[in-house]
Amino acid sequence: xxxxxxxxxxxxxxxxxxxxxxxxxxxxxxxxxxxxxxxxxxxxxxxxxxxxxxxxxxxxxxxxxxxxxxxxxxxxxxxxxxxxxxxxxxxxxxxxxxxxxxxxxxxxxxxxxxxxxxxxxxxxxxxxxxxxxxxxxxxxxxxxxxxxxxxxxxxxxxxxxxxxxxxxxxxxxxxxxxxxxxxxxxxxxxxxxxxxxxxxxxxxxxxxxxxxxxxxxxxxxxxxxxxxxxxxxxxxxxxxxxxxxxxxxxxxxxxxxxxxxxxxxxxxxxxxxxxxxxxxxxxxxxxxxxxxxxxxxxxx
Amino acid sequence: xxxxxxxxxxxxxxxxxxxxxxxxxxxxxxxxxxxxxxxxxxxxxxxxxxxxxxxxxxxxxxxxxxxxxxxxxxxxxxxxxxxxxxxxxxxxxxxxxxxxxxxxxxxxxxxxxxxxxxxxxxxxxxxxxxxxxxxxxxxxxxxxxxxxxxxxxxxxxxxxxxxxxxxxxxxxxxxxxxxxxxxxxxxxxxxxxxxxxxxxxxxxxxxxxxxxxxxxxxxxxxxxxxxxxxxxxxxxxxxxxxxxxxxxxxxxxxxxxxxxxxxxxxxxxxxxxxxxxxxxxxxxxxxxxxxxxxxxxxxxxxxxxxxxxxxxxxxxxxxxxxxxxxxxxxx
Amino acid sequence: xxxxxxxxxxxxxxxxxxxxxxxxxxxxxxxxxxxxxxxxxxxxxxxxxxxxxxxxxxxxxxxxxxxxxxxxxxxxxxxxxxxxxxxxxxxxxxxxxxxxxxxxxxxxxxxxxxxxxxxxxxxxxxxxxxxxxxxxxxxxxxxxxxxxxxxxxxxxxxxxxxxxxxxxxxxxxxxxxxxxxxxxxxxxxxxxxxxxxxxxxxxxxxxxxxxxxxxxxxxxxxxxxxxxxxxxxxxxxxxxxxxxxxxxxxxxxxxxxxxxxxxxxxxxxxxxxxxxxxxxxxxxxxxxxxxxxxxxxxxxxxxxxxxxxxxxxxxxxxxxxxxxxxxx
Numbered sequence: 001x002x003x004x005x006x007x008x009x010x011x012x013x014x015x016x017x018x019x020x021x022x023x024x025x026x027x028x029x030x031x032x033x034x035x036x037x038x039x040x041x042x043x044x045x046x047x048x049x050x051x052x053x054x055x056x057x058x059x060x061x062x063x064x065x066x067x068x069x070x071x072x073x074x075x076x077x078x079x080x081x082x083x084x085x086x087x088x089x090x091x092x093x094x095x096x097x098x099x100x101x102x103x104x105x106x107x108x109x110x111x112x113x114x115x116x117x118x119x120x121x122x123x124x125x126x127x128x129x130x131x132x133x134x135x136x137x138x139x140x141x142x143x144x145x146x147x148x149x150x151x152x153x154x155x156x157x158x159x160x161x162x163x164x165x166x167x168x169x170x171x172x173x174x175x176x177x178x179x180x181x182x183x184x185x186x187x188x189x190x191x192x193x194x195x196x197x198x199x200x201x202x203x204x205x206x207x208x209x210x211x212x213x214x215x216x217x218x219x220x221x222x223x224x225x226x227x228x229x230x231x232x233x234x235x236x237x238x239x240x241x242x243x244x245x246x247x248x249x250x251x252x253x254x255x256x257x258x259x260x261x262x263x264x265x266x267x268x269x270x271x272x273x274x275x276x277x278x279x280x281x282x283x284x285x286x287x288x289x290x291x292x293x294x295x296x297x298x299x300x
Numbered sequence: 301x302x303x304x305x306x307x308x309x310x311x312x313x314x315x316x317x318x319x320x321x322x323x324x325x326x327x328x329x330x331x332x333x334x335x336x337x338x339x340x341x342x343x344x345x346x347x348x349x350x351x352x353x354x355x356x357x358x359x360x361x362x363x364x365x366x367x368x369x370x371x372x373x374x375x376x377x378x379x380x381x382x383x384x385x386x387x388x389x390x391x392x393x394x395x396x397x398x399x400x401x402x403x404x405x406x407x408x409x410x411x412x413x414x415x416x417x418x419x420x421x422x423x424x425x426x427x428x429x430x431x432x433x434x435x436x437x438x439x440x441x442x443x444x445x446x447x448x449x450x451x452x453x454x455x456x457x458x459x460x461x462x463x464x465x466x467x468x469x470x471x472x473x474x475x476x477x478x479x480x481x482x483x484x485x486x487x488x489x490x491x492x493x494x495x496x497x498x499x500x501x502x503x504x505x506x507x508x509x510x511x512x513x514x515x516x517x518x519x520x521x522x523x524x525x526x527x528x529x530x531x532x533x534x535x536x537x538x539x540x541x542x543x544x545x546x547x548x549x550x551x552x553x554x555x556x557x558x559x560x561x562x563x564x565x566x567x568x569x570x571x572x573x574x575x576x577x578x579x580x581x582x583x584x585x586x587x588x589x590x591x592x593x594x595x596x597x598x599x600x601x602x603x604x605x606x607x608x609x610x611x612x613x614x615x616x617x618x619x620x621x622x623x624x625x626x627x628x629x630x631x
Numbered sequence: 632x633x634x635x636x637x638x639x640x641x642x643x644x645x646x647x648x649x650x651x652x653x654x655x656x657x658x659x660x661x662x663x664x665x666x667x668x669x670x671x672x673x674x675x676x677x678x679x680x681x682x683x684x685x686x687x688x689x690x691x692x693x694x695x696x697x698x699x700x701x702x703x704x705x706x707x708x709x710x711x712x713x714x715x716x717x718x719x720x721x722x723x724x725x726x727x728x729x730x731x732x733x734x735x736x737x738x739x740x741x742x743x744x745x746x747x748x749x750x751x752x753x754x755x756x757x758x759x760x761x762x763x764x765x766x767x768x769x770x771x772x773x774x775x776x777x778x779x780x781x782x783x784x785x786x787x788x789x790x791x792x793x794x795x796x797x798x799x800x801x802x803x804x805x806x807x808x809x810x811x812x813x814x815x816x817x818x819x820x821x822x823x824x825x826x827x828x829x830x831x832x833x834x835x836x837x838x839x840x841x842x843x844x845x846x847x848x849x850x851x852x853x854x855x856x857x858x859x860x861x862x863x864x865x866x867x868x869x870x871x872x873x874x875x876x877x878x879x880x881x882x883x884x885x886x887x888x889x890x891x892x893x894x895x896x897x898x899x900x901x902x903x904x905x906x907x908x909x910x911x912x913x914x915x916x917x918x919x920x921x922x923x924x925x926x927x928x929x930x931x932x933x934x935x936x937x938x939x940x941x942x943x944x945x946x947x948x949x950x951x952x953x954x955x956x957x958x959x
Contacts, residue, residue, distance in 0.1 A: 487890050560848055561894050
């Protein structure tokens with residue numbers, strides 16, 4: 001026989017577990033008790049700051065190639081060294097969040113919004129259109145995402161906004177699935193039935209009653225996915241199927257440095273590489289932490 | 301005897317079938333039910349699992365679409381209206397109080413929003429001060445007006461159910477379906493809720509359909525009662541008629557199983573053999589015939605209709621006996 | 632006669648990151664051989680916690696902070712894992728509610744019964760365990776028991792599943808059977824059958840039973856002794872259920888009886904229902920001080936004493952002091 005006490009039931013009936021303390025305070029306690037989350041948060045905030053202030057902080061123009069200083073190892077003048085084209089790596093590394101993060105954030109935001117809307121629709125309405133959307137989403141997910149991304153960027157042209165759209169498009173099924181399954185479980189709740197009973201139309205019920213109770217998991221999934229979006233952007237740019245050439249972008253920078261690594265010029269690829277790892281890790285830690293923070297079953 | 305024997309709602313030959321997902325069999329939840337709900341009074345609908353009592357309530361309010369039959373109110377057949385027509389014209393008039401007080405409230409809405417929603421949707425907010433309206437509703441269910449800004453998890457189950465009641469009466473309906481409103485509440489809280497419901501009925505002349513499996517509560521709270529088994533009505537009448545002189549073998553068995561907190565009323569072991577069969581592919585004939593102690597061959601062939609045994613006490617059985625044991629065979 | 636079970640002064644607290652919740656506030660209970668005791672309590676938590684404490688199965692964040700439990704003279708709270716396993720499999724059988732949730736969803740019924748048998752008879756052979764599993768199903772009157780051994784829990788109805796839980800509790804012929812709200816959610820006709828079953832088995836094997844429930848009807852029809860659980864302790868106890876019905880002395884009991892339809896004696900509301908979801912356990916004085924209409928000054932200062940108002944019938948209330956206390 002499993003445990004005698006049903007702990008979940010206990011949490012709602014044991015006196016005192018009803019009203020929570022303010023979410024803000026709980027967040028602060030959470031930050032203290034989950035150091036990995038806090039580290040991730042610091043990384044994310046640092047990247048966001050760079051996204052805004054990068055150009056100001058960069059000692060050199062990230063787009064300017066100075067042939068006089070090509071392939072210099074890290075020194076006082078160039079902290080991260082210079083690359084094949086004589087561009088200052090440090091300036092480019094701290095400018096890149098503006099590109100990488102913008103693509104990742106905007107792309108994720110677009111797929112989030114569309115995914116939520118479609119997920120809400122397919123979860124709540126059971127008609128042929130709903131089934132069609134689901135099948136298309138399944139089809140989309142059947143392709144290896146990276147290959148499909150390459151193809152789409154090649155077809156639409158190598159521009160930053162196209163990279164955004166492609167990343168957005170490929171991620172829609174993830175949120176669609178997530179929101180759809182959440183909607184399916186919530187739509188049987190009594191309060192949804194009550195909302196129908198008091199006269200709500202289906203659309204109103206979806207937006208007022210169902211989606212608010214379902215979005216948090218999509219949001220935390222999104223924060224985890226931003227890390228993936230960064231990796232995908234970098235990956236595409238590395239093979240030349242992402243952002244156009246002189247753009248300071250981590251993946252592209254690694255590509256530039258790849259040819260000179262054999263000669264021992266490690267700095268050209270290493271610093272952007274590290275930057276990618278740290279940024280992606282930071283977002284992943286934040287996403288994981290948020291998931292635990294919002295999940296009531298994991299609370300003690 | 302009361303003069304106003306007006307009927308508020310009449311159900312005629314209502315059926316509800318569900319298709320099972322896997323085997324293409326049909327689950328008959330409500331099987332050709334006809335029932336009259338008297339105005340201004342409480343009709344109790346009692347039965348065990350698979351009886352269909354909750355489904356009837358949901359069909360009336362179109363929370364589940366009936367498969368066939370008519371639901372007549374004020375001369376109109378509610379079952380034939382489109383979803384939009386029903387929503388606009390009838391929902392403000394007919395509301396429901398749910399079994400699970402906690403789950404019936406949206407976790408992210410304040411009590412205030414929950415109470416205003418039906419009023420807004422019915423267009424009844426024009427020219428009224430929302431705070432006054434809320435305060436008035438909360439007063440009717442004996443809740444502090446300050447509770448308007450709380451959320452469901454800050455309330456006790458009894459308070460949650462009172463909010464459910466307040467929400468149900470917000471649009472001044474004429475009819476309430478009470479679907480096991482107290483079965484999940486503690487004993488001491490139940491009495492409070494029933495008292496509030498009773499007062500509201502007295503003051504505003506509401507008609508109630510009280511769905512429950514708790515027979516002692518039904519005996520106390522309802523005026524009339526209908527007994528259901530496997531989707532059919534087997535006996536109806538006033539509470540006095542059915543509880544004191546049950547005639548259908550199922551009603552008798554049901555009432556004998558009640559555990560009264562009274563040492564002088566010992567319960568008796570059930571005369572019914574076996575368990576309630578599944579409502580999937582129900583056998584033909586009388587729904588009880590697989591378990592009835594008085595079963596004959598004819599019972600499995602024809603379905604019995606409700607017959608008036610005097611004073612409006614209706615029973616659907618061919619083998620009526622008094623509890624003492626004299627058999628009255630009906631042709 | 633030595634007491635079968637003696638729980639005394641159990642204080643159980645739940646330690647969460649936000650606060651410490653007091654669940655049991657001095658719970659005491661005595662069970663003698665052959666007793667069938669009803670414990671009446673509202674809202675699931677402290678009843679289930681009391682049962683879990685008796686068999687020392689309380690998990691975090693709950694902790695038994697004070698009190699003792701002894702079974703046949705042995706200290707339960709000091710037992711090691713092996714002794715506890717023996718206690719819970721052989722000597723005490725618990726019948727929980729929520730049958731579908733308490734049975735392993737992907738293990739056949741027969742196997743689950745056999746596992747329960749093995750936990751008390753580790754050396755037993757497979758045939759022996761199978762025989763006992765079959766007998767257990769027959770004992771709880773499940774039709775077609777041989778077939779049902781190979782069935783999964785989700786193929787059973789609620790009533791059937793509950794019978795299986797009873798079979799699991801009784802297969803090792805325990806000395807003490809504890810039924811925790813064992814018939815909540817079951818149909819009325821099924822409920823009577825299940826309780827008749829538990830009663831007949833307990834009588835046949837001459838074991839004892841604690842029936843924990845919120846339904847007074849069950850207590851009156853099946854139990855000889857009754858205790859009233861309120862805010863984590865037993866506030867009234869009687870050796871005779873009838874006598875408690877006719878002469879309940881604790882304001883909380885009176886309120887409970889007043890609210891229950893069908894009670895043959897008239898009572899009035901003496902205790903207001905809890906105001907919020909948090910029961911505030913006061914630091915001193917009677918636990919019900921903020922809710923009881925009869926609260927007097929000394930109720931706020933000292934814990935009410937145990938007053939014997941009739942042979943075998945005691946109550947914890949200041950108002951019962953003196954031979955003619957208040958109450959009906």
